[in-house]
Amino acid sequence: MSQAYEELTTRLGEIVDLGQAAAVLHWDHRTMMPRNGAGARANQLGSLSKIIHTKFADPELGKLLDEAAPWAEDQGYDSLEASLVRVVRRDYDKLVRVPPELSAELARTAAIAEPVWEEARKASDWAMFQPHLEKLIDLRRQYVDCFDPADEDYDHLLDNYEPGMKTAEVRTVFDELKAGLVPLIADVVERAEAVDASFLEGDFPIDAQKRVEGKILADFGFTNDSWRLDETVHPFASRSGMDDIRLTTKHLPDSLSSIFSSMHEFGHGIYEHGGDRAFERTPLARGASLGFHESQSRMWENLVGRSRPFWQHYYPLIQEAFSSQLNGVDAEGFYRAVNRVRPSLIRIEADEATYNLHIILRFELEQEMITGRLAAADIPEAWDAKMMEYLGVDVPDVADGALQDAHWSGGSIGYFSTYALGNVVSAQLWQRISKEIPDVYEQIGRGEFTQLREWLREHLHQHGRKYMPKELMERVTGSKLDPKPLLAYLRGKLGEIYGL
């Protein structure tokens, strides 16, 4: 083995260890930590993050990458060695472009902006948040200036979440999606109002919710040896080792949202659990992009977990668990209720169809912010206009409008689009899966998920970050990013439910 490569993997192994340690600390912060531990925890995470940055941006690491590259490439494009050098080279080149002072200033500004955003949202007061957003946008522009010019400045921001993806490509996909979704939603919205979903609000004892989701997750592939599920405020999935996968959820006594959210987080978890074991302690042991990650969570939540066969199988379980609440409701009624389309104000409460328009709105506004065509002061007005245009929804106050999400206050610009890209990718993958496992829905209707899970592992999960998202897409589906399968899926499903 090349000595440089060996030294490189030793250094990367240490960096990955520290990153996984930080993952445990973040998970603990959001699930277990006594409230007053926050100060010490911020110091611990700050020190870890500084050491990780210093070790990764070390010029010696750059030299090792240079030295190891010829030998690694000789191992073949698909080899662990060539892939590791390729992926880390790209990460390294991006990282060293950004002065540590700018990164620190971004982190500091976000740390100040986040509690202000919380207050501003409570007070529904955009002006309170606006100067912080202005500063964050300015810093993000300085970030963009660290790199060679791209087709569009926004490309550099998108690249942090979807490596190699161009703004223009996403725009094309989203424009087609919007053109298809706006009329589809307008068509079904009135009929969907007639669907009875009143029984989805009421009395759902949390112990019974836990039994139901425990059974579903176990059928999916969750085992106590390698997984946990805990309570949190904003659910997420975390990994501190390929065999240490932690899902979180929020049980509400009057809603079944946790069941869907647990299936969603399972999708994230199984992606990282399914990576090639040779990737452990390397930066390849993650998802190819946030869009691909979201494709997995959306697939298990929606394509699996909101399908008719799924509820034909699991409805008896849930009806037995909540027998008085679901009295008189049958599997078909339940299936229709959990698929009700209803344009609404809040992204995270949106259904499978309208959700994408919430994202497209944000994607469009972010570009305007970065180009400077839209001043921070004018965002709420632009937001409200798009909400009316795309969803026919009137925004009564900015708390439920442009102030609803935390992302911007954390300095994250370019992140939102990955949610809708995830939907697009999930439908493309499903089209392929349906060809290769023609009876996939029959299997789901029997509560069998092994073949689906294994297919995903073999074709997607095992590759981790080895390939760029576009490359991976071509390999798995044989085609480019394309909104047609998602549109076809939604048209088919909603058309059938609402009899279009």
Place this chain on the structure above:
Amino acid sequence: MSQAYEELTTRLGEIVDLGQAAAVLHWDHRTMMPRNGAGARANQLGSLSKIIHTKFADPELGKLLDEAAPWAEDQGYDSLEASLVRVVRRDYDKLVRVPPELSAELARTAAIAEPVWEEARKASDWAMFQPHLEKLIDLRRQYVDCFDPADEDYDHLLDNYEPGMKTAEVRTVFDELKAGLVPLIADVVERAEAVDASFLEGDFPIDAQKRVEGKILADFGFTNDSWRLDETVHPFASRSGMDDIRLTTKHLPDSLSSIFSSMHEFGHGIYEHGGDRAFERTPLARGASLGFHESQSRMWENLVGRSRPFWQHYYPLIQEAFSSQLNGVDAEGFYRAVNRVRPSLIRIEADEATYNLHIILRFELEQEMITGRLAAADIPEAWDAKMMEYLGVDVPDVADGALQDAHWSGGSIGYFSTYALGNVVSAQLWQRISKEIPDVYEQIGRGEFTQLREWLREHLHQHGRKYMPKELMERVTGSKLDPKPLLAYLRGKLGEIYGL
């Protein structure tokens, strides 16, 4: 402020952050982690520990200590600055004496020996463990050779747990303790057999145990804002910040041991919770020694939690919680049962009096091992002889004899004595407390612990590691380490219970 001092505290702050991060990882390992996460966790902890070592043993840190010392000393002996430089200087000088290769070899050997010890204990087979212990003793001798000769080689091992304590001093204290305890125990053992403690084994529903210990801990000073209590296999206390204190316990459905073990761990937790807030992010934010630490856990478990006034107050609570199991038992009967003296095989199950003899036995054997007067092969025989001599107990097999504890397999030699030193110190402190708070037991009899807790914070906890254990002892009690208060306490308590 001295620039060197400022740079020193920055470096130490980072080291402390990493240590606290490791504490979270250790806690998580033993309470939360899915079993299959162990491999990744070992890597994470290994990398953290390596980085901590490298940063602490950095010659630059040594230089900063030199440069900062004159200015720090000018701030006065008791100042944070002078104390920090004094304590860290001592740690640093010890650390750099030991070649990293030797530390690594010790860690590696222990990592191999621990699972072998577990197997050997299961098989009750000393020969299986013996070669590993021989290697560990040899490495510990090499460790001793890294330092300038002391009065006895064992001093260097003891120093890792009781800084500045000499073997000869401990020997003197332990000899006096043994001379007092052996006849005292022999005197009470027969009468103690007549005490009915049969009701301490039976049906103790875990939910009810949790209610009882939750109430006791809350009265002690446990709050959900800064503390947690979780389930584990071998209970311990952990701190990842002065306001992030984590106790652990093991609930058994047929025993009340968790209630006493929780009070014990509370004592460890409140010690670190009570440190001067200016010590956060410095190496001063810990206990002065393991003996002092144990003095706090033993105090809350025994001097408080096995006292008559305590049970006069809490017995109604526990009787209500386990009404059928404790049917016909009164507070006095319960008090006597939880104080029953009974020589037994296993250290961790021993009562307040016999416990010390289990420790003295180990302290004596460890010295023989290190001087080489006793070969590893001969330990079980020597062990069994002392068990008979000190406690009149016949050891039926080595699993319940010399193989019962994990410490040696982890390479810890010198650790055991701190348990009995803790008992000695706790009684010395209690003597002082009884003078300064004459009605302390009346307060305990009303479930009031504020004045006791505050006294401990003011006189002991707030000082963290600022003073050497001997120095601290003189400051808090005005006397040297002395077994007489412990002997007087046990003679008084047992004499009264058993009518000597």
